[in-house]
Amino acid sequence: MSLKSIVVFIGPPGSGKGSVSRLCAQQLNWKQVSTGDLCRRHIQEKTSIGKEIDFAIKSGKLVSDRLITEMVCDWFKGHEENTPIILDGYPRTVEQASLLNEFLGSASQSLKITVVRFLVPDSAVVERLRMRYVCKNKDCQAVYSMRPGSSQAPQKPHVCDVCESELGRRQDDNIEAVYERLKVYHTHEESLLEFYKRMGQSIPEVDGDQPIEQVFAEIKQVMEGIVV
Ligand code: ADP
DSSP states (O other), X not given: OOOOEEEEEEOOTTSSHHHHHHHXXXXXXXXXXEHHHHHHHHHHTTOHHHHXXXXXXXXXXXOOHHHHHHHHHHHXXXXXXXXXXXXXXXXXXXXXXXXXXXXXXXXXXXXXXXXXXXXXXXXXXHHHHHTEEEESOTTTOOXXXXXXXXXXXXXXXXXXXXXXXXXXXXXXXXXXXXXHHHHHHHHHHHHHHHHHHHTTOOOOEEEOSSOHHHHHHHHHHHHTTOOO
């Protein structure tokens, strides 16, 4: 495998991992893969995987480690990139992190893995997700905020700036599912960070509780020196 650099974003739901990943893709030409987007695409396309995971997603629970790893491995097979690849939302458990290492196998010797942790208080996450709208087009899935004054507001109400499709709410942005997602995140966060620390990762932290442009600026600083 000719991969050079993998960036793993670890952070609670709504911490800006997806938005920052998109900025890295647009402005730095990096590649991103969001396991949440892959899952939602399966559901929209009503594939057999989509039917299997629909309930877990709606209720804010994790999809099985095996299934989610298969999705990521399939994605990798079509993307032997020389630019950094951001894994947004994967791995989320120690089991996923070891499966990923297994998959990367001998490539991981020459591969640089950078793990970045996003910090955002739970109260800010709840408020953000309450105001979040997403593009309903499965090939777009752009994210917006209806918070007054937000730099992520759409230009026209309820219309995607990118593809002009209608905006809607995510099925798992209801309050019960948001609390469940936060609970699930906190259940795995520490052991996942420990796993990467044991691998010798230093794990820089960024303050995700600020406007997305500032988070992106911090990420760029953190990433300086990553050799592609
Ligand atoms: P969130 O910001 O809530 O984490 P995502 O779009 O990243 O949103 O993920 C949405 C849902 O997709 C998760 O709640 C989970 O059901 C499923 N999912 C995404 N990534 C993973 C993963 N690595 N392991 C298990 N389930 C996942």
